[in-house]
């Protein structure tokens with residue numbers, strides 16, 4: 001007697017039992033659900049441990065990657081409310097400059113300046129964007145694109161906050177483990193925090209504003225208040241990246257408002273997959289190291305970089321994360337028949 | 339006298355470019371009244387609703403609700419005061435289950451104040467509301483994705499969205515359009531019951547026969563102007579109304 005097999009999707013048992021409510025019946029199913037969540041956490045947390053293996057240079061890349069990933073998360077959160085932002089550099093710069101200023105002028109230590117710079121920077125950006133929250137789509141995008149450039153020129157011409165020289169000689173961070181683990185942990189908190197937030201009732205309302213703001217308004221909800229709150233939360237993630245990098249570099253200057261900090265997070269989000277938070281993070285962990293590897297090619301770097309980006313975006317318009325997610329749900333196993 | 343009037347609209351006008359959509363319309367609504375607004379396509383009914391609910395600012399004129407002027411206030415402020423409206427074009431959140439669509443009004447400060455809505459109870463409240471508008475509770479219907487629901491259900495979902503606010507004034511913009519005969523027949527008693535419970539209702543409708551069964555009074559708009567105001571059958575006898583409806587009679 002021969003045993004016959006047929007293919008069955010791994011998630012079938014889980015999904016068939018009820019449309020959206022998961023009902024688990026075996027360890028295998030539990031593993032199937034937990035693995036994609038636990039593996040990245042373990043991977044991220046163990047990256048700093050490779051310090052001795054890959055060398056300090058790549059650990060520096062890790063820190064930069066985390067900073068860009070935070071900005072990409074910040075971008076994605078704003079996009080979830082329907083605010084298309086082209087100025088994540090505003091958050092980064094505001095956090096960076098406030099932190100630098102507090103350390104430079106008062107000599108406060110990093111464990112005080114970083115939280116203050118994060119919250120203060122986010123608050124500053126929220127207040128700055130408050131008048132333009134009514135703008136939609138491209139108009140909001142243009143304003144956010146110009147604001148960081150405007151602030152940089154303002155600092156340059158008025159020569160405040162160090163002018164175009166910036167502020168250097170800031171306090172260093174208290175040690176290598178602190179340097180490596182703080183950005184990684186912050187990234188994990190933001191990633192899982194944002195994912196949680198967007199699935200709560202609060203998050204549903206935020207997404208409602210993106211999909212149909214008239215329906216939300218007619219539900220007696222002040223959409224401008226909620227948009228401002230979302231900008232503040234996104235601002236905290238972005239400003240933290242700036243605040244941390246200030247002490248990491250022990251320097252803050254006009255590059256903090258550079259266009260790179262606006263464009264790169266956006267590219268990461270689009271490449272990785274908009275709207276999932278995991279996508280933008282994944283995007284950052286591909287793009288930032290990639291651009292470092294391509295440094296070896298000198299000026300050709302931009303050509304390679306752009307080509308890879310275009311191929312990815314054209315080939316996987318849904319984003320890498322959504323693609324992987326779809327494929328993962330389609331995993332099949334062989335089951336005995338009869 | 340002020341007490342019994344819930345809504346007063348005073349000579350409101352609005353034009354878009356060259357088109358005068360609403361032209362000096364005045365009317366008032368008593369508490370607990372059910373008023374119909376009728377008129378041919380493009381006569382300004384939806385614009386009038388938008389003027390009352392704050393989605394469009396009037397060029398001139400005043401809207402007074404419960405003794406307070408609300409002209410030009412933000413839509414969410416007006417909704418918070420207790421005016422709920424449906425949209426003619428239903429645009430639910432398709433990727434959410436039907437009952438989750440109601441989370442948005444249930445999240446509002448108004449509902450928190452009225453019902454003390456706590457986290458976790460919102461889902462239950464949402465299912466209760468859907469039952470009120472005729473979603474079978476014990477079926478899967480309330481839990482289905484909005485995208486997979488037929489149009490008639492989406493219209494009633496729109497009604498439930500309004501009821502979630504526990505409004506004092508309900509404005510329905512062509513609730514019946516796109517509903518089947520049987521859906522209309524089952525929705526009519528719901529509206530009647532709400533009205534008997536003391537809720538003031540304004541119904542913009544093209545389905546005159548059904549409207550006249552429950553409305554005590556109708557106003558007729560034509561080219562943005564109010565051309566008649568009174569009990570349905572009296573109004574329909576007017577020459578001006580007959581002329582306005584000539585040609586569009588067939589579709590009702």
Ligand SMILES: Nc1ncnc2c1ncn2[C@@H]1O[C@H](COP(=O)(O)OP(=O)(O)OP(=O)(O)O)[C@@H](O)[C@H]1O
Nearest residue numbers: 354357359377378379380381382383384385386426
């Ligand atoms: N936002 C707008 N911009 C420009 N014109 C508009 C706008 N809204 C309405 N109009 C015009 O105002 C007039 C009245 O439109 P309205 O939608 O109020 O009519 P209606 O009575 O609701 O019609 P229907 O029965 O088809 O729903 C129409 O001529 C329409 O083209």
Ligand SMILES: [Mg+2]
Nearest residue numbers: 383384385426
């Ligand atoms: Mg209309």
